[in-house]
Amino acid sequence: MNIARFTKTAALAAVGVMALAACSDGGSNDASSDSTSAANIDCASGTLSSEGSSAQGNAMTEWIKQYQLACPDATVNYNPTGSGAGIEQFLADQVDFAGSDSALDTDDGEVADAKERCDGNEAWNLPMVVGPVAVAYNVEGLDNLVLNADVTADIFSGKIKKWNDPAIAALNSGTDLPDEPITVFYRSDESGTTQNFTQYLQAAAPDKWTEEPSKSWTGTGEGKEKSAGVQEATIQNENSITYVEWSYARDGGLGIAQIDNGSGPVELNGDTAGKTLDASKIVGSGNNLEMEIDYATTEPGAYPIVLVTYEIACSKGLAENEAAQVKSFLTYTASDDGQSVLNDLGYAPLPPEVAGKVQAAVADLS
Amino acid sequence: MTAFYPPDSEDTLVKKTSRGRFGDRAIAFFASASGVAVIATVLLVGLFLLWRAIPSILQDQVPFLTSREWNVNNPDDLRFGIVDLLWTTVLSSVMAMVLAVPVAIGIAIYITQYAPRRIARPIASAVDLLAAVPSIVYGLWGIQVLAPAIEPFGDWLSENLGWIPLFAPGLTSAGTVYSIGVVLAIMILPIITAISREVFDQTPLLHKEAALALGATHWEMVRTTVLPFGRPGVISASMLGLGRALGETMAVVIILSKPAPGSDFSASIFAGGETFASKIANNAAEFDSPEKTGAYIAAGLVLFVLTFIVNAIARWIISRRKEFTE
Numbered sequence: 001m002n003i004a005r006f007t008k009t010a011a012l013a014a015v016g017v018m019a020l021a022a023c024s025d026g027g028s029n030d031a032s033s034d035s036t037s038a039a040n041i042d043c044a045s046g047t048l049s050s051e052g053s054s055a056q057g058n059a060m061t062e063w064i065k066q067y068q069l070a071c072p073d074a075t076v077n078y079n080p081t082g083s084g085a086g087i088e089q090f091l092a093d094q095v096d097f098a099g100s101d102s103a104l105d106t107d108d109g110e111v112a113d114a115k116e117r118c119d120g121n122e123a124w125n126l127p128m129v130v131g132p133v134a135v136a137y138n139v140e141g142l143d144n145l146v147l148n149a150d151v152t153a154d155i156f157s158g159k160i161k162k163w164n165d166p167a168i169a170a171l172n173s174g175t176d177l178p179d180e181p182i183t184v185f186y187r188s189d190e191s192g193t194t195q196n197f198t199q200y201l202q203a204a205a206p207d208k209w210t211e212e213p214s215k216s217w218t219g220t221g222e223g224k225e226k227s228a229g230v231q232e233a234t235i236q237n238e239n240s241i242t243y244v245e246w247s248y249a250r251d252g253g254l255g256i257a258q259i260d261n262g263s264g265p266v267e268l269n270g271d272t273a274g275k276t277l278d279a280s281k282i283v284g285s286g287n288n289l290e291m292e293i294d295y296a297t298t299e300p301g302a303y304p305i306v307l308v309t310y311e312i313a314c315s316k317g318l319a320e321n322e323a324a325q326v327k328s329f330l331t332y333t334a335s336d337d338g339q340s341v342l343n344d345l346g347y348a349p350l351p352p353e354v355a356g357k358v359q360a361a362v363a364d365l366s
Numbered sequence: 367m368t369a370f371y372p373p374d375s376e377d378t379l380v381k382k383t384s385r386g387r388f389g390d391r392a393i394a395f396f397a398s399a400s401g402v403a404v405i406a407t408v409l410l411v412g413l414f415l416l417w418r419a420i421p422s423i424l425q426d427q428v429p430f431l432t433s434r435e436w437n438v439n440n441p442d443d444l445r446f447g448i449v450d451l452l453w454t455t456v457l458s459s460v461m462a463m464v465l466a467v468p469v470a471i472g473i474a475i476y477i478t479q480y481a482p483r484r485i486a487r488p489i490a491s492a493v494d495l496l497a498a499v500p501s502i503v504y505g506l507w508g509i510q511v512l513a514p515a516i517e518p519f520g521d522w523l524s525e526n527l528g529w530i531p532l533f534a535p536g537l538t539s540a541g542t543v544y545s546i547g548v549v550l551a552i553m554i555l556p557i558i559t560a561i562s563r564e565v566f567d568q569t570p571l572l573h574k575e576a577a578l579a580l581g582a583t584h585w586e587m588v589r590t591t592v593l594p595f596g597r598p599g600v601i602s603a604s605m606l607g608l609g610r611a612l613g614e615t616m617a618v619v620i621i622l623s624k625p626a627p628g629s630d631f632s633a634s635i636f637a638g639g640e641t642f643a644s645k646i647a648n649n650a651a652e653f654d655s656p657e658k659t660g661a662y663i664a665a666g667l668v669l670f671v672l673t674f675i676v677n678a679i680a681r682w683i684i685s686r687r688k689e690f691t692e
Contacts, residue, residue, distance in 0.1 A: 054651070084654030158626070183538040188624035188640070190439075190652040214439060215652065216627070222537050222638060223624025225648050232509065233623070237539050 040337055044328035045073030046321055052078075052086020052099030055192050055245065056129040056309040058345045060099065063333050066341065076329055083192055083309075090312060091117050096326050097313040100125075101192030103290035104312060119317030124365075125290045126358050128333055130348040131307040132273040133197050135257040136249035137241040138234050139163060139178060146171045148260040149204030149296075149304075155241060156184055156201065157209060158220030163239060171260060183240040185230045188223030190215040196307040197243045203295035204261070204304060243305075247346020259305065262298040272303035273348035282354075287315065287361035289354075306348070316366055327365045334358045415667040422446075422660030430664065434631060436645075441657040448668050450631070454543060454639030455669070458618070459611040461547030461635060466555050467604050473555075474562035474596075479588055490563065497556035505620030508549035513540035513621065520544050524636050536636035541623030544635040549617055554607035561606065565599030566592050598684040605680035609673050615643040642669035 050060075057080035064076045079086075083100040090098035091113045103125040104110040114123035135152060137145060142163075147155075151167050154160040160167055164177040187194050194217050201209035211218040221242075224230045231248040234240045246268060249256050258265040266272050279297045284290035295304050311333070313326050332338045339349035350358060425444050428435050433447020473493060477486045517540050527533040536542060573591040582590060623638035640648070646662045653659040 082651030084652045088654060181538070184626075185539075185623075186626075189648045216437070216439065218627055220626040220629075222539050222541060222626070224541065225619050225644075229620070233539055233541065236510075236514070240538075 040335065041067060041070040041332045042328055043071035043074060044321070044324040045071070046325050047075040047077070048322075048325045048329055049077045049095045050079070050086075050097045050099060050311075051081055051089045051095045052312075053083045053101045053192060053309045054080040055101055055131050055307060056080075056099050056347075058247065059129045059333075059342055059347055062341050062345055063329075063338060066338075067329060067332055070332075071328075074325065074328075087312065090114070090123075093117055096318065096322055097311050097330070099128075099309060100312055101195070101307060101309050103284070103310055114312070114314075118314035121314060121316040122288065123312055124288045124315050124361060125284060125310040125312055126330065126334070126361055127289055127291050127308045127350065127354060128311045128330075128358065129309045129342065130273055130277060130350060131309060131346075132246045132268055132303060132348055133193055133200075133243055133305045133307055134246045134249035134254075134268055135241065135259070135305070136231075136234060136244050136252070136254040137257060138237065138254055139180075139239055142175065142177070142255060144172075144175070145255060145257045146260055146265045147257045148262070149201065150208050152257075152259075153201045153205040153208035155182060156186075156219045156221070156243070157211075158184070159208075178239065180239040183237055184219070184221030185233045185237075185240055185242040186217040186219065186221040186223050187227070187230060188217070188225055191226075192307060192309070193227070193243065193245060197305060199293075200295040200305045245307075245346060250346060259303060261302060261304050263300040266301055266303045268303050270343050270348040272301055273306045274351040275299055275302035276304050276306050277308070277348075277354055278302075278351045282357070287364050289357055289361055291354075313365060315364070323366060327362060330362045330365070331359075334362050412670065415663055415670055418656075418660050419664035419667045420660075422657050423664050425657060426661075431668075438658045438661040441655045444657055444661055446661045446664070448642070448665055451640055451642050451645055451665055452668065452672075453631075453633070454622075455612055455641040455643075455672070457633075457635065457639075458543045458547050458550060458622075458641060459608055461543065462550035462554055462611045463604065463608055465548065465551035466558060466607060467600075469551075470555055470558035470603070470607075471562055471600060473559045474566050474600075475588060475592065477563055478566040479584070479592060490560075493556050493559045495556075496552065497560070501553065501614060501616040502620070504549055504553055505617035508545060508617060508621045509540070512549060513542075513545040516545065516548060520636060524634075531633045532635060534632060534634035534636065536632055536634045537623055537625070537638050539623055541621055541638050542636045543622070543639060546618055546621045547635065549621060550611045550614055553614065553617065554610050557610060558600075558603045558607045561603035562596060562600050565596040565603075569595045601680055601684055605677055608676055612641075612669065612673055612676070613643050614641075615647045618644040619647050642666060 057078070060078040060080070064078060067076060068074060078099065083102065086095070086098035087100055087104070087110060089095045091110070104114055104123060111123075115121065117123070135147060139145070147168070148171060151160065151171060154167065160182065162179065162181055164179050169177055192215065195213055195215045198209070198211065198213035198218070202211070202213050217223065222233070224233045227244050227248045230242040230244050231252045231254070234242045234254055235252050246256075256268050258267050260266070276293065276297055276299070277291070279299045279302055280291055280294045282289050283292045290310075291308050293306060293308060297304055311330060313330065318326065334350075334355065336355070339355060342349050349355070422444060423430050426446060427443060428445045428447050430447055432449055433445070434450050435445045435447055437445045473489070477490050481489065520542065523533050524535040528535050569592045573595065574587055577587040577591050618641050622640065622644060624640055625632070625638045642665050646666055649662060653662065
């Protein structure tokens, strides 16, 4: 009798597993498959391993797919475990390059450790993926919300509590704002997105946002886990607002606020995000392209809340075949072909001037 | 259902299955090795937690057990305390127990004492199947389907009984201890039901027949024979369930909202929070310094000790009860 029962249970379980497998297949196949960028890649063979920032995870997945299509002898792995873990693994000689939301830190000794890891050579921070952060909201009937840095800071620190607050109304004349409390959702995990968003608030609204920017949230609201968590919570709860990577806001069908940087409202798209990068300066020397984003830019048409993520690689000092692989892969990601696949994924391509410098730096890797 | 052996037949059974000295020794060795291995595993986990946690706890700038602060980004100025985590963990698990244990006992009694066999078996299988659902599925189902469905009752509670601190109004979203408590209750239901069912089934037929012969009704028979006989088993089962609820990670991470940093302490089930396990899981990707990792492992250590204490209490209750009934 036990066998009969077991068979029944097993059959039910098997059906359940198949149904789940069928569901999970749907999500991953929607990335652009018609892209024909495979032709120009200068291939290297072997296995390349990398790890780091989850903010560039989707870009890496697409790049790896395209690269491996063109280079059947190459295998590239990217493990999106977070910037901290990526740098740690890179310094411990476990991965060939790291992806990170911030450049190597001199004060923490990361720069010195990286030099040791690269056999006495410098490690370079190469900006590769530009990820705009959207201020995303869910308010019925509100299509074009305009915010500026001061008002955004007040909303996310809890000083503005209602949607029809005069400060919001002043930026959105002629729009019907509901008399409802604002629910703020924030990232409860430590994240580069939080750090970037608070860096923006502090730089562009220094009087309103007085907390030190950090990876853990210091404002008001209810915390949800990871980008998917805040996205889901904002979709479910009306009259809520959050900050989240552009792709999540767009795929979730949320409203995306236009940011008035002082020269008029700016919609979020690849061009407007790229403009902020154009207006920012490179603080690294030579081929070390560490960037300092000018969040307080008043450049007309520049969307100021952008996250730049880097690939961190040894300039020299890797074994010959490893170096060739890193160079080959990064040459592709920095190329116009590589950057052009990003727009569909919710990232902005590097503006031409920065892209040129990154391409030159990658060419110098040896 | 299962054949009932009178106590004395057990000895003959053991003798029949023993096959000479080699088999005896091999089994004895295997069994004791397994026993030693499990103790060694627990000890090693405990040692690992202590070894990683103590350096960070020594550097902690605030009282570890009583502080509500959690800021571990600066390795030179570690500030972390676990009182909020402890409260949320205990509150959500206790709520799950309050909901799950009576229902589990009810199901187990129904299956073993009331239901006809052809109904009992499908019900038992269905409850067992609940245990096979991955916790991430519970999490997603909980936040998307269950939490919105039970929110109206929660709102009613906090509107009408909000003066009780436990029901004070809290979050706007459904990511509350109230939601996760119900989800955890469903998750631990199969564990408690399965074990309770087995022990109720073992109630000696003679006891039951004696009760009925003395004129007891069906319910009186259950109350005077099945329940007392099964009590130690039900307690063990509940403790296993409680262990699962205390340590549950994925579903909690998905459902529970974290309140705004620096907000006042709320004892309410309608507030959010973080449990030990969800806090560690949520931040595991950003463990970038040994001091920081140590702080989270220290939280894990408290959970370990908490589970240990709960189990010790359960053992003690069971041993006391046993002396009573025998």
